[in-house]
Every structure is written in structure tokens, then in C-alpha cells.
Amino acid sequence: MAKSTAGSGPASGAASGASSRAASGAALRRTARATGCALLAGTLAAACGSGSGSSGSGTADSLAIGLIAEPASLDFTTTDGAAVPQATLGSIYEGLVRVDQQGKIQPLLAERYERSDDGRTYTFHLRKGVKFTSGAEFTADDAVFSIERVKKDWKLKTARQMDVVAKAEKTGDHTVKVTLNHASNGWLYAMTTRIGAMFSRTGVADLASHPVGTGPFKLAERRRGDRIVLDRNGSYWGSKPELGKVTLKYFKDAGAMNNALLTKGIDVVGTVQAPESLSRFSDRNRFRTIEGSSTGEVVLSMNNSREPFKDKRVRQAVRHAIDHKALVETSRAGHGKLIGTMATPTDPWYEDLTGSYPYDPGKAKQLLKDAGAEGRTVKFRVPNMPYAMSAAQVVKSQLDQVGLKAEIEPLEFPARWLSEVYNKADYDLSVIAHTEPRDLWTFADPGYYFRYGNPAYAKLLKDADSGRPEDEAARYREAARLLSDDAAADWLYLMPNLMVADKDVTGLPVNQVGEGLDLANVRWAKKK
């Protein structure tokens, strides 16, 4: 954070005025009193000085971004949650491959890679001259170490995506051969996420507070409960980032974050929590709003293993009963794209399925009647987060209209929701945003809290994963359609990637595609 120059200016000015009066030979007591007054005036001036003194960045190459969820630890190998990779992936850590704004896989630390015809072997040719921030060179040994480490040391279930790897071996100082147990397109994609992050063999001792990566930024400061400061990595192999310093400032309260932008405490609101507050930033001469796609599907989950949602007709009734457009209008001030299945516009297989279950309360009533579920009461257990609670209210009233009584029970998030809904699946209905990219697989696991166990669906996913890459999209598309037809859940809307920034900030990522916050092209259009 910038020092408060505006505040200290008047103070020193007044004090020097007092001392010159002392030099003119006034009585000692008078000088003392004058100095006292000057000091008091200075303090007041400092306290009430112009707001610009507390600006989020102050200089031309630094920027402060406001975010909500603070990572409790910087080590995503032991702690779950989206906040850790958001702060570190792509900025501090890099993978062999990355995903671009269009959702395509591109080389990153690997200059290029080859896939064998049977899809079981990948050969990565690593960039030369890449250095970790510790000074160590990035070599094939590090890549092998990083891949093996996921299988060995990671405590999280995401690590199982690496189970398909039979072995990773060094075939040259800068070539790595990875052999899979069976062909997998999903594995290469997973390598763009946190599990593909490249670590230094000598830099994993204290990942929670001293991350060592190859990225364009390095960790400069971390003040718990407050901020993470990233500095430009001077020895970065690629084109240097425009910004010398990025401050990720964490707020517990959306209102406080908005105020910080209004008072120049920060330069960007990284995730708008309450879209109805956007009107506060309507001044085009000061602010710019960015609205793009994200990977956060807001899912109305139905427990497929319990009555009444065991019956497909009841699930279909729910999908017909909800006026999604009105829901987004009411609960999100119109910000949110309708999707209709577990896919997002940045997925290569995305297609708009919102038409398959149009709003039709009459049909919903009929379906409920056919299933004998009219007038039933269901347990609607909702995490106590604003977006989920407001969506739940609308869902409840719309279900009421077709004769399904949903009793809302707010559950504290994360602790209680995880324990009751996610781990025990003790619920009928719930609402939550699934933010992981390409998370269709969650419906393929019958143990997942949706309790959706359609073997045909699981098989489609398996085929999409192990087939030829050219067929991948078509198979996933088929799977997404099946999921929608089955009414395995209802997809309320896709969370927008909604940001508000000072109008002079450019290069912010429009779409949130991967797990990291992409800072590489962010800069100030005008020097401040």
C-alpha cells in the first residue's frame, strides 16, 4: 500500500512554519504553544487529508484487487477451495500447459508436446532457461518430481486425477515422457489446473507461506486476514507482466469492498458479490464493468436417491416449474447466463440447452400429479450465502405454485453444508455454485451428493475421456444432453465473471476460464 503522502504534507508544512517563528526570537513558551498547535493541526490534517492518500495503488505499475474469499493457507496441495489457486495459479505457479480464454489447451512451460497415436504417451519438450524464483533452473527432474508428488503427497481427492499416470520419466534434461494407464483427454486438461502446477524439488518445504514457482509474479508479502502482495518476477522467462506489484486485498463483507473501490482503497472489485450494488458504479467517467463467462454453474441439486426426487417425473416437474429468467432477474439483478446443463460457454462442447425444459407450470403440475408427489414437503437445505439464499427464495415460491412445498433451512457454509449436504447427502433440495472448471464428472460418481447413478452417463464420460481428442467434444455434448434430459439437477444460471474496475485499468480477463486469476496483461491505460 502506498504511503500517505497527501496526509503528511500539511503536517510538516505547519511544523516548519512554527519553527521559523521560533527562530525569529519569540518567547520560549509561545513557541511551545505554537508547536503544539501546529502538531495538532498537522495531525488533524493528516487524519482528514484528501482521500487520494490511501489510494489502492498510487503508482503507475501497481494495482489493488478486492476479493472475498481469503486463502487460509497458500498450499493447495493440502487445502481445498478456490481461493488458493485463484491467488497463486498462473501468477506464482505455472503448469506445462495452460487453458486460454477460449477454453483451448496451449503449451506453457512445455514449448510443445506430442501425443502418441494410442493416446497413452505424452512427450513434453520443456522450455529452456526457465528459472524458479528461488534461482534454481526448471528441468525435467522438476517436472517428474511434481507429477509424482501429486500421486504421493497430495491429501486431496483432486489428486486422483493423476492416478491415470503409470509413470513419468525424464528422457533428456528438458524432455519428459508421461505414460498413462489408458488414453485420457481429461488428464491433459487436468494438467492445466492446480494438479499440473510445477514445483521446485528444493522448494516444497513450506508451501503454505513460501511458495516457489516459475510464474510472472512472486510472493512479496502476506498479511493474514488482510492481503497478499505479489511482486513482478524480474527473472521471468516470458514477457514480463506490465504491473510491478499486485495487491490482492481480502474483504469479508461485500459492502466494505464496494466502499473501498468508491474511496480508491482498491482499483478493482475482482468478484462482484451483489449485482444489485452495481448501480453505485454507474459513473462511466470513473468505473468500468466487465462481465464475462465463468465456470461457476449454480446448481439446484435434487437428491436422486431419495423420494420424491428418485422419480424422474418429479425432477422434470421442478425444471418446468422454475422461470429461470425471472429468477436471474429477481435474485441477481439480471446478471447470469442461463445454461441448462453442466457445461459453460468456454467449454468446447457447450451448447445452449435452456430450451429443453421451458417454463411451464401446467406441465409441472401434471408431472407431479402423475408421480403422486403433489403437495409433498421437501427439505431445502441451503448454504447461508447471499446468492444461494436469494435463489432459494425464488425457487421455493415457484415450486409452491405448482404444489411442491419446499422448506428452506439455511446451513452455515462451509462447515455445516459440507457435513450435512455434501458428505452425508441428507437433503432433498440444495443450491450451490460448482466453480471447478469442466466438472461434468461430478455427476458420474454415484457417491457424489447428487446421488445420480446413471451408468450410461458414466460410460459416455469415460468414452469421451479415453477416445480420440477429436471425438471428445461430441461425446461430452452427448453426455451433457443426457444429464439435462434426465433432469439430474436443475441449472439455475451461470455465475458471471463480474468485475468493476477503475476505468483506466485494462487487460483484465473477461472470462474466468481456469482456476487462476489471469494478471499477465493487466495494466494502467494512463500513467497515474
Place this chain on the structure above:
Amino acid sequence: MRVYLRKAASLLVSAVIASFVVFAFLSVLPGDPAEVVLGTNAGEAELAALRHDFGTDRPLVVQYADWAQGLLHGDFGTSYISHDAVGPRIADRFGVTCWLALGGMLVAVLFALPAGVLAAAWHRRPAGALLSALSQAGIAVPAFLAGILLVYVFAVRAGALPAGGYTPLAEDPAAWARQLVLPCLSLGLVQGAVLTRYVRSAVLTVLHQDFLRTARAKGRRRRAALWRHGLPNAAVPVLTVLGLQLSTVLVGAVVVERVFVIPGLGDLLLQSVADRDLLVVQGVVIVLVVAVLVVNVVTDLLYHLLDPRLRSR
């Protein structure tokens, strides 16, 4: 001397009971730290392994004994979530909250002493009634609401002060002072309103005491009599209230820290409860309990020092 010993002993007993109560309450709090850490990445095997690492799979009695034993050695344990020592983290945050509480108390006293004395002195005039009414209104305003209003007026509209944030004193004293003004005001004004009523009633009581009449009879002017004899006597009950208020301010800071994005103890407490980082929660609550106990004991002792009638008992 015996008074001091007795106070120290009662403080110790209260702290021990508090530690027990805190632990018991938290152990029935639904939610599991291992589930929070693993989030949507939890599998049964992973959960069991992590619970074992944390030691939360042991019997509660063993967990309590372990924790209490650590406390005796000044060891607050290690955070489940961030893997660092809880003690230093609490100490760090406690400092921030102390500044906030002290600033709040300062505002309260600076506001309440003149307002209370004037309200009492003018109690038959309209100005006195107005002061009373204002303080009554002030009591009704919660600190967080005062905070939101102050931010809107001074930060967002006028742009005169930052809307929140905290810079350590050592790093930049000017920024530190600027950032503390609004939170201290929002904590202090509400407490000041409460305090005003106590000051007013204490001064009113004193105004009707015999010794004040005696002073007037001996020829002192009303104002002089009030200054010389009245206010020192009124100070005793006010001091007690001040002690009690310091405790409420410490606890009230929890909410104000959220509004003003100040990384203090309250912020740490709320975050740790959400994360089920139980050792941190236990540590923060124990520190708050002990702080409140100490404040109360010190207030008691001061009371004894100031009022000779209590000392003889």
C-alpha cells in the same frame, strides 16, 4: 494486600472455568475441521487421515487435557487450517483490537464527560433535556450501523477518510491514525452515549449530597464546588461503568472490524468459527475472557483505591 490475593485467586478460578466452558461449547458445535479443509475434495480415507493428524479423533477429555496443558505453558497449539502457531497469531491480532478499543474508549470519554456534566448541571434547562435525549438516541444506535453511516458520510461522500483497512503503527503512523478515526468514532460514540447517562446521573446524585451543600454554605460558588468536591466523588461510579464498558468495547470491536476491514481479534474469531479452526477459536475466546476478567479486577481495585469507605471493610 489480602484484597489483591483474593482478586488474583478469583481471576484464576474464573479463567479455568471459562476454559472448560469454552471447550465444552465448541465441542458440540456441529461441523468438522477436517471436512472444511478438504472441502469438496473429501473422501472417507482422506478425512480419517486428516482427523488423525489433527487429533480430533481422540476422546474429548484427552483433547481438553492436551489443550489445557499447552495453555499452562503458553502454547495455544497449531492452527488446523494454516498450520502455524496460534499464540503469536492471536497476539498479533490482539494488538490491533486493543488500539481500536482504546481509541473507542477515548472517544467515549471525551464525548461523555463534558456532555454528562453539562446535562446534569443544566438538568432543569431545555439544553440539558436535549443532551439527555441525544444520548438516549445514541444508545439505540448499534455500533455497526453508526459505522456504515460514518463511512457513507466521511469516506464515500466527502472522501475525507479511508473507508477501511489497517496499516500497522510502526509502518506508517499517519495512515494508521487516518484509518482508525472512523472505527473508533463508531465504537466510541455509541459507548459515549451510554456513558453520558451514567455521568449525568452520578453528577446529579452528587449535586444533592450534603457535602456539596456544606461547600456552598462555606461560600464556594456552585461551579467551583462542583469541580472541587462534586466531580471526584462522581468519578467512582463512572469508573466502574468505564471498566464494564471497556469489556463491551473489546467484544463490540468484533463487529466493527468487519465493517472497517480491520484484521483484529474479532475478524480472526469470526473467520475461525466459519473454518472450524477450533484451536484458534478457543484461543481467541480465552484471551477475550481473560482480558475482560483482568479489566474487571483492575476496575475493582481502582474502586477500592478511590473510595476510602470500601478500603476499611
